[in-house]
Amino acid sequence: MADVTDSRPRWHGVLERIAAARRGDASESLAALFVLGATVVALLWANSPWGWTYDAFWHTSLAISVGDASIDLDLQHWVNDGLMAMFFFVVGLEVKREFALGELRDRSKAAVPLAAALAGLALPAVLFLLLNPSGEAASAWGVVISTDTAFLLGALAVVGPPRAERLRIFLLTLAVADDVGALAIIALVYTDELHVVPLVVAIVGLLAVWQLRRLRVWRGGAYLVVSVVTWVAFHESGVHATLAGVLIALLLPVYPPKRREVERAAALTRAFRQSPSPEYARNARLGLERAVSVNERLMRLWQPYTAFIIVPVFALANAGVPLTGETLRAAATSPLTWGVVLGLVLGKFVGITGATALLARVRPGSLAPGLRMPQVAGGAALSGIGFTISLFIVDLALPDPVLADEARVGVLAASLIALGLGAVVFRAGRSSLPDEPSRDLLRAVDPHRDHVRGPVDAPLTIVEYGDFECPFCGKATGSIRQVREHFGDDMRYVFRHLPLDDVHPNARIAAEVAEAAAEQGRFWDVHDSFFAHAEALDRDDLLQYCADLGVDVDRIEDALHDGRPQNHVADDEIDARSSDLPGTPTFYLGVGDAVPQRHVGPYDAATLIATLERMREETVDAR
Structure with missing residues (x-):
């Protein structure tokens, strides 16, 4: 393409x-x-x-x-x-x-x-x-x-x-x-001196750029012509x-990118694929440019x-x-x-x-x-x-x-x-930093920011960095369910994002849509739905799953357009890279007020339960 x-x-x-x-x-x-x-x-x-x-x-x-x-x-x-x-x-x-x-x-x-x-x-x-x-x-x-x-x-x-x-x-x-x-x-x-007439022309040029923006002109040529005139006027004004x-x-x-324009660009690209011609090629190119x-x-x-x-x-x-x-x-x-x-x-x-x-x-x-x-x-x-x-x-x-x-x-x-x-x-x-990345959880759990399942003040904590397209993360959801059933209200589970773009092309958009749904208080609903449909997670599928759950899709579109979900996912991803995480899923386990530690080894339910029980016993013995 x-x-x-x-x-x-x-x-x-x-x-x-x-x-x-x-x-x-x-x-x-x-x-x-x-x-x-x-x-x-x-x-x-x-x-x-x-x-x-x-x-x-x-x-x-x-x-x-x-x-x-x-x-x-x-x-x-x-x-x-x-x-x-x-x-x-x-x-x-x-x-x-x-x-x-x-x-x-x-x-x-x-x-x-x-x-x-x-x-x-x-x-x-x-x-x-x-x-x-x-x-x-x-x-x-x-x-x-x-x-x-x-x-x-x-x-x-x-x-x-x-x-x-x-x-x-x-x-x-x-x-x-x-x-x-x-x-x-x-x-x-x-700015040494000002010449009023060229400065007025420059201001008119800036107003013209603003008007082009208001008219939603998206082609660069119109902006180029106005910009050259504005530059000359600034030069002559003394500024x-x-x-x-x-x-x-x-x-x-x-x-x-707006969904409507993205869909239009996709339709034009499909039209070119079906009937390759210079005209369809031009339309596809312009459609892609207009989406950005x-x-x-x-x-x-x-x-x-x-x-x-x-x-x-x-x-x-x-x-x-x-x-x-x-x-x-x-x-x-x-x-x-x-x-x-x-x-x-x-x-x-x-x-x-x-x-x-x-x-x-x-x-x-x-x-x-x-x-x-x-x-x-x-x-x-x-x-x-x-x-x-x-x-x-x-x-x-x-x-x-x-x-x-x-x-x-x-x-x-x-x-x-x-x-x-x-x-x-x-x-x-x-010299004051360890040679290897710390096994401590880099960002403390924040109930106002993080997605927490279970009591926010529960004594046991599991934090997972996961990817909605990762099959191992999908299997891990079953393990987490069993661990939660075992500990009940003594455990809280936190999910953070680490989309692996190289191998899971839809993981990032899935994470962003999940964050957009979180603004409506529906993160865990879409979390479970996305893992249940991990084999089909393109944008249209994701929005349909949200609609089936009764989530307001228009509000999701607005949130994605605003950029808040993307920033949240990027923050999680940067934390993961800074901690040099090996991949997904990666778990951190913690007891009480202690900083959760990265779990190394199998993550089946029995292993996670045994590890948390041992950590709890060690904490009690230390006290």
Whole structure:
């Protein structure tokens, strides 16, 4: 089907397969390596015998004219103002998605990384201004506020600890909030002058994007035309043109696929299968595209280009600092250089770690399960890698080329120091962590969140991580039934999700529908029904089982569209991966207030009963 519905260039698929830096679906170090390679090339070029050609090339003028109107920029500013608008567009898409469907949607879960991000914005700026309180250099305080997400995640993949999924989500949430702060500062601080007429045109362009959204226009072409006009208007208004990309992205709609559109796309695909023709192929492709929000389609399209072309080209155009003896001596004694290093390295490390530790102490349990302060400290150290947006703000804040070079040296030095500091902190933190994943249940049983069968305060606990399509989990339900009959009200049973997508293609949607039914208080009804029909669990089957039970299917559709069930399932899955669970079913057994322990061995009813009885006797003897 991919050959039928995907008309993009073949080489786009190659880029997409390696696009990892901001999606997290492959090696996250690869995109960072692209940027690092471009940086090394820029430094070698600027410091080679032909170094004079670096500035000569990037300051070559290129004008685009339409009638009497024209935009005349050198190549470096076409990269910084033009190509980087696409980078900030993708950042805006990610910010919008995180607030609508991701970690930032749940404000309680996002509270700690948001507070850490604010501290990581404020303290670096304060430290920078301590060394540069006045003069032209003081205007560069924005250089130290931002973390480079691609480098951060790439570095985490290289020097970070194993089983760091929760840390990765914490840092990604923090980086998104960091991006929001950086973008706001660029808009408010680094706009020198305003021209009213172009600004009005830009606002009209944004209103046009909003109107296209209201009219539910889903094709990208209409948005493209309006976006180009809006970018030009922003450029002529004096507001930095890259902000056009952010604001347009924030206006685009994002939502989970709607059932009606998914069914329509499936029907069009079946029609093509029955009667292959170019017309049916086109209809099938358009149907599939329409089922996905404009936000996610454009994010998927542009992420590979930004990660592997635009940002490396930006690095190539901006990182070429002549590292002569004179430049290095000037940087070594420059308050500007040391302010950048101090702000990025110490400010980020102390600000993020301190804010997180303070909130963890004030609000016990506010850190995600399995996330420990040594891990946070290592991630905070890596957050001092402020490469992309830092270099971007250098260009905005420092027109003096000498000061700009000193700041760029500071950014490069801070990034290297932050990487080394992160590696040291992670290595030191590993000494306090076990080599093997703990057998303790990572997330304590929470009656307000978990699905509990039996009295919530029962002295015996069984927690299962299961998969509705797993035949072994289906058999285990019989064992659990016998165990519950044996212990009666002395036992509570908790079910959590671990869908094995590689072998059970319908397990995830089954888990999500079950969570949607849980909002109507019907989790256990659909739990039993899904296991009873484990051989037929596609979406239509699942909804029919719910309807047969009298569950409101429309409310299930609404919940799935809102994204709450998906987030619950993803949380369970991350807990399981962080605990390095071997598969499904996996059981944890506990007695009283003790943390449930992972059960190793057979899980037939007799074994589970005997194990719980033994654990209860040991608890009584210990008392």
